[in-house]
Amino acid sequence: xxxxxxxxxxxxxxxxxxxxxxxxxxxxxxxxxxxxxxxxxxxxxxxxxxxxxxxxxxxxxxxxxxxxxxxxxxxxxxxxxxxxxxxxxxxxxxxxxxxxxxxxxxxxxxxxxx
Amino acid sequence: xxxxxxxxxxxxxxxxxxxxxxxxxxxxxxxxxxxxxxxxxxxxxxxxxxxxxxxxxxxxxxxxxxxxxxxxxxxxxxxxxxxxxxxxxxxxxxxxxxxxxxxxxxxxxxxxxxx
Numbered sequence: 001x002x003x004x005x006x007x008x009x010x011x012x013x014x015x016x017x018x019x020x021x022x023x024x025x026x027x028x029x030x031x032x033x034x035x036x037x038x039x040x041x042x043x044x045x046x047x048x049x050x051x052x053x054x055x056x057x058x059x060x061x062x063x064x065x066x067x068x069x070x071x072x073x074x075x076x077x078x079x080x081x082x083x084x085x086x087x088x089x090x091x092x093x094x095x096x097x098x099x100x101x102x103x104x105x106x107x108x109x110x111x112x113x114x
Numbered sequence: 115x116x117x118x119x120x121x122x123x124x125x126x127x128x129x130x131x132x133x134x135x136x137x138x139x140x141x142x143x144x145x146x147x148x149x150x151x152x153x154x155x156x157x158x159x160x161x162x163x164x165x166x167x168x169x170x171x172x173x174x175x176x177x178x179x180x181x182x183x184x185x186x187x188x189x190x191x192x193x194x195x196x197x198x199x200x201x202x203x204x205x206x207x208x209x210x211x212x213x214x215x216x217x218x219x220x221x222x223x224x225x226x227x228x229x
Contacts, residue, residue: 032216044220094216101170102218104156
């Protein structure tokens with residue numbers, strides 16, 4: 001079985017500051033890991049994914065994440081926050097191979113302040 | 115690029131009624147997934163289909179059923195609706211070919227409200 005834990009249900013940063021959203025995973029086999037963003041009353045948009053290629057993954061909107069097997073982590077970062085980044089962010093894990101369900105973390109609500 | 119299409123976007127039903135949600139996956143995608151997201155919750159996996167066959171089942175109530183048709187679109191049928199079924203229902207699709215890493219692309223969701 002696989003799971004993810006997102007530390008911090010709410011994170012607040014100032015505009016221009018570093019964004020760091022934490023995600024730790026648990027999986028009995030090498031996982032695939034994803035970050036999705038959800039704006040209010042909207043669907044889930046894929047930010048980036050780790051599928052066992054490069055450990056540092058770059059995504060859309062200036063976000064990136066690094067897969068660290070030794071720490072079982074896949075934290076999401078962005079060097080400089082923008083007001084438009086305010087949203088809910090979900091880390092998700094699935095087993096390698098095709099057709100497997102996603103297991104989501106409980107989400108982190110990011111607030112960006114002026 | 116084409117995305118996952120879900121219809122309807124909003125649905126209001128009374129208790130004990132039935133509802134049918136539709137999902138049209140991205141062209142060439144062979145797997146469809148259904149997730150339920152309650153208010154303030156993370157999405158929970160319900161059921162999935164690969165090449166029109168049920169491939170996995172999660173926490174889907176017996177009152178719910180789903181299928182995938184020959185054109186790969188999928189329908190989630192919900193009967194004897196309860197107040198607790200009020201949620202956002204997402205459909206996602208993926209292509210199991212190499213290089214995709216089981217990446218699932220989500221539709222905009224159907225917001226079901228049960229009164």
